[in-house]
Structures are given as structure tokens and as C-alpha cells.
Amino acid sequence: MLRHATxxxxxxxxxxxxxxxxxxxxxxxxxxxxxxALGTAVASRSGGVVVLFLADDKPGTATHLEQELRSGGxxxxxxxxxAAQARSSFAQxxxxxxxxxxxxxxxxPPTVTLRxxxxxxxxxxxxxxxxxxxxxxxxxxxxNRDDLQRSQILYRTxxxxxxxxxxxxxxxGIAIIGGSVAGRMAQERPAITVMTLLGASDFFIMRPxxxxxMLLGLISAAIGALLVSLGAGALEPSLVSLExxxxxxxxPPRPDSHTLSVIFVxxxxxxxxxxxxxxxxxxxxxxxx
Amino acid sequence: xxxxxxxxxxxxxxxxGTRVFKNVNVGLGEGDFVWLTGRSGAGKSTLLKLIxxxxxxxxxxxxxxxxxxxxLHPSEMPGYRQHLGLIFQDPMxxxxxxxxxxxxxxxxxxxxxxxAEKKRRVERALSRVGLDGRxxxxxxxxxxxxxxxxxxxxxxxxxxxxxxxxxxxxNLDADLAHDILGLFRQINDFGVSLIVASHDxxxxxxxxxxxxxxxxxxxxxxx
Numbered sequence: 001m002l003r004h005a006t007x008x009x010x011x012x013x014x015x016x017x018x019x020x021x022x023x024x025x026x027x028x029x030x031x032x033x034x035x036x037a038l039g040t041a042v043a044s045r046s047g048g049v050v051v052l053f054l055a056d057d058k059p060g061t062a063t064h065l066e067q068e069l070r071s072g073g074x075x076x077x078x079x080x081x082x083a084a085q086a087r088s089s090f091a092q093x094x095x096x097x098x099x100x101x102x103x104x105x106x107x108x109p110p111t112v113t114l115r116x117x118x119x120x121x122x123x124x125x126x127x128x129x130x131x132x133x134x135x136x137x138x139x140x141x142x143x144n145r146d147d148l149q150r151s152q153i154l155y156r157t158x159x160x161x162x163x164x165x166x167x168x169x170x171x172x173g174i175a176i177i178g179g180s181v182a183g184r185m186a187q188e189r190p191a192i193t194v195m196t197l198l199g200a201s202d203f204f205i206m207r208p209x210x211x212x213x214m215l216l217g218l219i220s221a222a223i224g225a226l227l228v229s230l231g232a233g234a235l236e237p238s239l240v241s242l243e244x245x246x247x248x249x250x251x252p253p254r255p256d257s258h259t260l261s262v263i264f265v266x267x268x269x270x271x272x273x274x275x276x277x278x279x280x281x282x283x284x285x286x287x288x289x
Numbered sequence: 290x291x292x293x294x295x296x297x298x299x300x301x302x303x304x305x306g307t308r309v310f311k312n313v314n315v316g317l318g319e320g321d322f323v324w325l326t327g328r329s330g331a332g333k334s335t336l337l338k339l340i341x342x343x344x345x346x347x348x349x350x351x352x353x354x355x356x357x358x359x360x361l362h363p364s365e366m367p368g369y370r371q372h373l374g375l376i377f378q379d380p381m382x383x384x385x386x387x388x389x390x391x392x393x394x395x396x397x398x399x400x401x402x403x404x405a406e407k408k409r410r411v412e413r414a415l416s417r418v419g420l421d422g423r424x425x426x427x428x429x430x431x432x433x434x435x436x437x438x439x440x441x442x443x444x445x446x447x448x449x450x451x452x453x454x455x456x457x458x459x460n461l462d463a464d465l466a467h468d469i470l471g472l473f474r475q476i477n478d479f480g481v482s483l484i485v486a487s488h489d490x491x492x493x494x495x496x497x498x499x500x501x502x503x504x505x506x507x508x509x510x511x512x
Contacts, residue, residue, distance in 0.1 A: 194381045197343070198443070199371030200398045201364075287363075 024169035025224030033253030213275035217268030299349030327503030374444030374452035389424030434465035
């Protein structure tokens, strides 16, 4: 069996490959996890928030309205504020909470803030809000989708970035592995020539290269998984800030079994596949030379 | 009796139109020993490469043990080559392993043997070439003659019926060359067929045997 030299330069080259592949696995994985977490958050808010101004301030009106609207099954959350509560809340929002005179001048109707169910399609939501707007017990209705749109833009951006980063790092990883294998084969060409003359099959010659690549892939996967876990922990404070900005609860991106399977199966397979292709190509070119 | 090796109308040309030889018709029986002679560049190595399946003839048929090797698929070539013994002027030993591991390479490539059996065969092969107890040595610690013997042991360890040797004594002094030739004769006595390429007339005359002489793009067979 072909033996690989075990000198310092070889060890260093293998170390560089392991680190590069580990980062090539960890960075896109982090991005995909983050994007997944944000996607879940966006999905939970995809129904959007509807603000209703009620026509009168009688508690019975709100109760009746809640019963009627909730019976349709499209409402996930419901929060009623009487005129006084709504005025106080609005005054705090405007920063005039201490100024009772100014606050009393605010004409704020009783308000219902409700969240539609996540699975409601945007056009269905729009029709629903338009219908409510025509009701006599509702003076105005808005569908507030600003936070949703912001979240979706970020979600889509992260997804595109994830694709791009995955492609770039996959390409870089394949190029580095391929270059390393080609270099190693050039170095071991005399040994390969002897083996070919002695009747070694392609499989016999490429086996040690492929096994070596698979091992490097596995080590890279282990380091990559560790990096993902560490990265997820490091991202948590940033996500708390992002939650505040977007108004969307974002679950911390923990490496799940799916991500770990992709890393632990994908890395050795890609490393071995690239090595197989490069070795086969080099062998063919050696034979035709 | 059928020949072990038969070349029929074998021609070899290289792309710009350079003809190495044409219409080579020779045969080698089981247990035969022949010298392949000719001046440098006459095509001795090319003829051996054709027989070893390293190169393909431009025309003609090469039958080895009744099988046309020119018709072999590239994937079948390793299997064919495992049954040949190839020896070159340069012993081509691998410097990342011991003498014994160099010899064992042939058996590893062929596969199918237990470690103990492989070890036994390697020891026997080294013993046959006069290198008892040198299995653990590193190739860099061998003399030129010893390295040539290791290459011979590597070619013989898998028990080939046909051995092709291309200028095996080219790098050795006269005494060592005669040692190696003596070894080839011993191998031949065991029934192994040999084609030994050489341009060393003193050596050839010291070991009389039929000769395939490459002259003017043809092979002349001399008994």
C-alpha cells in the first residue's frame, strides 16, 4: 500500500486543510442556523399585526367583537386597551407620559392589537382586514407588516448570503483539497509508477489517498461542529439586540442533529469525492504521458 | 507446444511517423531464455514495453499465454501485469519503506494472501537473490548490486511465468553483472521464461542463449 510521507511539511499541509475545511463547514452552518432561526421567527409573525380602533368605549363591544372575530379561527393573539389605556400607552410612546394636560388632549380611541395566525396568506389577511374595516363597531383597521417585512428582508439576505458563502467555501475547500492531492501525487509519482508497473489497479493506488481524505474530513467535521457550537454561543448577545430591533423573538441558533449530520457526512464525502476525482484524473494523465 | 509469448506482425510507430520496428514475428516458449539485443535506441525497451502492455503496438498481435494483450481493456491491464516480472536498469525501489516491504509490494498489489504467507514468500525471494536477513534494511543502505537483487526479488516474489528485464546490469560493474546474470540463469532453471535486454556483448557471449536482435527496424532471431 502506498505510504504517505509523514514529515513536518505534510503534517502542516494536513493541518491547514483541516482548519480551512472546518471553517468552510462552520461559517455557512452558522449562517444557515441563524437564517433558520430567523425564518422560524418570521414564520411565527407571518400573519402580521392588525390594529383596530373601536367605534365606542363600552367594554361589552370589545368582548362581543373578540368572541365574533376569534370564532373565525384566524386570530392568534388579542390585546384590548380601553381608550384611557390606549391614550396612556400612546402618550408614553410620544414621550409625554408625565404631562397629564397634553395627554388628556390626545384623542385615542379604544384599541385592539391582534396578531393573525401564522399560516394566513397575505391576500387572505388583506381581505379579512378590509372586511373588518367595513364593520360599524370598528372605526379603523390597519394591518401593520413593517416588522414582518424587515424580518423577511433580513431572512432573504441571510439565505442569499448562505448560498453564496456555501458555494464560495465549498469551491475553496475543493480547490485546496484538489491542489493538495495533486501536489502529493506529483511528489509520489515514482512510487505510483512502480506500483502501476507491478500491476496495481486504480483502486489500489487511490485507496490510501481517499482514506486519508476521509479522515481529514472527519477531523474537520469534528472541529467544524465545535466551532459552530462556540459560534452559536457567541452570537446570542447579538441576537438579543436583533430581537429588539425587529420586534421578533429569535431562538438562539443551536447546532441541531440535521446540521451535525450534514457536517459529519458531508465533509468526509466531499473530501473523499474530490480526492477520488483528482487522483483518477492524475492517474489517467500519468498513463497517457 | 504453444508458445508462452507470440508476437505476430507487430509494428510500432510514434506519432510524427517515426518507425521503431515493423513486422516483428517472434515466439518464446515456456522456460525459454532469450537475449534482446541491439544498439541504443534500436527499440529494445519499446519492445519490452509492448509485451508488458505499457505501450500498445501500432499494428499486430501479442499473445501471452494464448491471450491477445493488445485487445485488453485498460482496466484488465493491471491484472495482466501482475503475472509478469518486470526488472529495469534503475531498481526503482521505494525509499519510504524497508527492503522487505519493497518486495512485499508485489504481493500486496496481487492480494489474496495472509500476512504470514506474504512474509514467508518475501523471505524466500530475498533468500533466492542472496539477501537473507536484509529485509529490515533501508534501500538507501544497499549497494547497487544489492538494490538490483531486491528489484529481482520483487519481480519474482509473486511467481511470474515471464520475466522482462530491461538492461538490468546497465548500472553495475562487470562482476556484479555476472552475479545478476547467474541469478537469472537460476531463475530460468526453475522454469521461468526470461527476456533480457542488453547491449553488453561480453555479458551476452558469457551466457549463450537465443537472441532477438533488433536491426534496421526488424527483429532477427538468432539461435
